[in-house]
Amino acid sequence: MLLRLVFRNLLRHKLRTGLTLCGICVAILSFGLLRTVISAWYAGVEASSANRLITRNSISLTFPLPLSYLERIRGVEGVKTVSYGNWFGGIYIEEKNFFANFAVEPRTYLELYSEYLLPEDQKQVFLRDRRACIVGRKLAKRFDWKVGDLITLRGTIFPGNWEFVLRGIYSGRDSRVDESQFFLHWDYLNESLKKRKSVMTDQVGIYILSVANPEHAAETAERVDRIFRNSYAETLTETEKAFQLGFVALTEAILMVIQLVSFVVIVIIMAVAANSMSMSVRERLGEYAVFKTLGFGGTYLATMILGESLFIALLGGTGGVLLTFPAAKIFLNYLGDYFPVFFVTGQTVIFQGLAALAVGVAAAVLPTWRSVRIPIIQALGRIG
């Protein structure tokens, strides 16, 4: 009988129920998309490995480190492999075609980043050819690049037009791996700079270290920095996660606003759903008085009201969750350049479910309290 009452009450004001459902659905969808944006923002952090440390100039990332540090870092106790690289900052045809591009020492870099899956034959060609580059699957798809294509980047940090031959297309080991990056040979960049008699030769943006034991990462980082203390280019070594979080921190204010908006959306829909439930309950106070007159207790009424509220919230919430997936795909199509890793995580779905549940419960609290507390005589007096 209780379920029957809940369902039939839901259908009493189809328009009101429908609009509330739509509102919750849109709110949960918006909440999910905003949470996905936040997740995408942290994608680099999530993808970082506990085994990897990053060493950079302690003043700022914009200040380079000398290549001569390589052997000294390699000799530090606890360091297994060392690679290095520079942000290349090249532009493909025009600025709007932005993608991340790095000049790296390819052999050690691919060894450190085993999550980039590159076919062995392509890897060998890439390692042999100094003008070669490799790109991620998504980036190749975006510009319709194929292995063997000649790609020209316009340098912004390193002036001039730079030509590369695409020798490989990597894919990520899992969905967290960024498949929209471009890698070229650091040696090719350095030799070209030497030919141009540039002051930027033999300079490295960052060193990437793998440690034998992640539990000793902090001590290893300390050892590296100790070597270069009081030198003209002091270093700052941190875990890859901390390094990535440093980038996220630069945009913390934006992230805070997105987080705030995602919660405001939920609070607004809570108020809307509570208003809708209050209207329904106010209209039915006389009926609830009849239930109480017949001997039904507050628990029965509370279950009836909460059941109705939860049903609307969870149905709307389910719709919102289901719509988040195609909406995220559309979002990715338009903003994929800025969010290379953009997918709805399990955690986001759980948050969406919890938000819908919270909306359902919160919307029912006041109306339930009112219907349970109101004296029968007073409620019956509202009839007719």
Added chain:
Amino acid sequence: MEEKRAIVELKKLFKSYRRGGQILPVLSDITLDIQEGDFMALMGPSGSGKSTLLNLIAGLDQADSGTIHVAGVDITTLSESELAVWRASNVGFIFQFYNLIPVLTAFENVELPLILTDLSKKERREHVATALNLVKLEDRMDHYPGQLSGGQQQRVAIARAMVTDPAILVADEPTGDLDRASAEEVLSLMDRLSREAGKTIIMVTHDPRAARKARTMRYLEKGVLASAPEISFSQSA
């Protein structure tokens, strides 16, 4: 002839309401016995306290002082939750505006009080069928209240009031919202319930025609039981 016992006993009952800091006495020193099987009409002008007295007897409201015994139970000593349980098995309610649940069919409305009992689904169905048969609405059991006339809705309400076989039936202006023919039908049904099923019915009414159907009549004036004035049909015409 066998002497009937009092099923409702009110002793020195007082009730007042507080409105804006003022205390308004509604019932004063009411002492009244209602015999088992009686069909009693409670009359009086508006604001005389009839509905308040009915609500107190039915356990919907609490008295300021005095005792109310119904079928041997002093309901003034019961808590709100105990009263709810007591009402479920001892009182059947008939309201002026029927107060059926609009989203439930006639059958489901009558079944509603039985949800709180230990009866099986089959037993509940049998009880509901018997109650609807009693009010001659078995062919309308699948209709929703909105699909029934006022008289039919009130008959469903009577079936709902009867279905748990309560000790007393209380009716607050049961014909107040009905046309004359429907009112007559409902009153005849209540009369039959009292005579044939031996139900004790306490009915609040303004309508002298309705009061005439009752076997006894009490008159309230300014919260005090008074001797009844002469009832004239012209009053209700």
